[in-house]
Amino acid sequence: MRNRLAPVGCLVFDIDDTLYLEREYVRSGFCAVGEWIRENQGVESFFEEAWREFEGGRRREIFNVALLKFGIDPSQELIQALLSVYRNHNAKITLLPDSEECLRRVAGKVFIGVISDGAVAGQRIKVGRLGLAARCDHIILTESLGLEYSKPHPRAFMEMQKVANCAPEACVYVADNPVKDFVSPIKLGWRTIRVRRAGGIHCGLGCSEDSQPEAEMDDLNQLPRVLGLS
Numbered sequence: 550m551r552n553r554l555a556p557v558g559c560l561v562f563d564i565d566d567t568l569y570l571e572r573e574y575v576r577s578g579f580c581a582v583g584e585w586i587r588e589n590q591g592v593e594s595f596f597e598e599a600w601r602e603f604e605g606g607r608r609r610e611i612f613n614v615a616l617l618k619f620g621i622d623p624s625q626e627l628i629q630a631l632l633s634v635y636r637n638h639n640a641k642i643t644l645l646p647d648s649e650e651c652l653r654r655v656a657g658k659v660f661i662g663v664i665s666d667g668a669v670a671g672q673r674i675k676v677g678r679l680g681l682a683a684r685c686d687h688i689i690l691t692e693s694l695g696l697e698y699s700k701p702h703p704r705a706f707m708e709m710q711k712v713a714n715c716a717p718e719a720c721v722y723v724a725d726n727p728v729k730d731f732v733s734p735i736k737l738g739w740r741t742i743r744v745r746r747a748g749g750i751h752c753g754l755g756c757s758e759d760s761q762p763e764a765e766m767d768d769l770n771q772l773p774r775v776l777g778l779s
Contacts (some may be wrong), residue, residue: 557776559713561662563724566749568648581638636671651769660713663688664705701732727756
């Protein structure tokens, strides 16, 4: 990373594929939806079909495609019901060991925050299951501000910077998706680090000129040392 005069004062994390693997949430959600389909539609292997589509690279309309394979009409009402089950299920996810260790090592040394996109109901459940409220000083789920403030909109970053009472050069954002995660913090003058985890949904994406983070790492093991917080 580039040398800066200001020490790190505010360390902010994304959630999905940064602190845990999002595919574990997807799998957990598909299991919940599969159970709902079994009880309400009598289909025994919906989970396996949906997971097969996901593993094959499909990222949109997975429920629609899986329903059609079982001869079920993917009506808007049914899809909304499945999405509700998915977003509100009791997710079976945990912090990755390197994430837990990193958060432990930086605790008390800097202001710790979270900025994350996604359906707010599901994101709140993730926050709870990962124990982030007890580990972070401030959490911003962008959908709670309004869909128009999802990343790459700068509002969440500006709010976090204000709450942390830190200059932009003392703020760091750690995330995984180069398409939307780094554009605003870079423009605001934050430091940026990409976590490119094996198995991450966006690990194969390249960076554009305005979304190039200052550093990249495979996990969070070295983050405290890189930021001078070890």
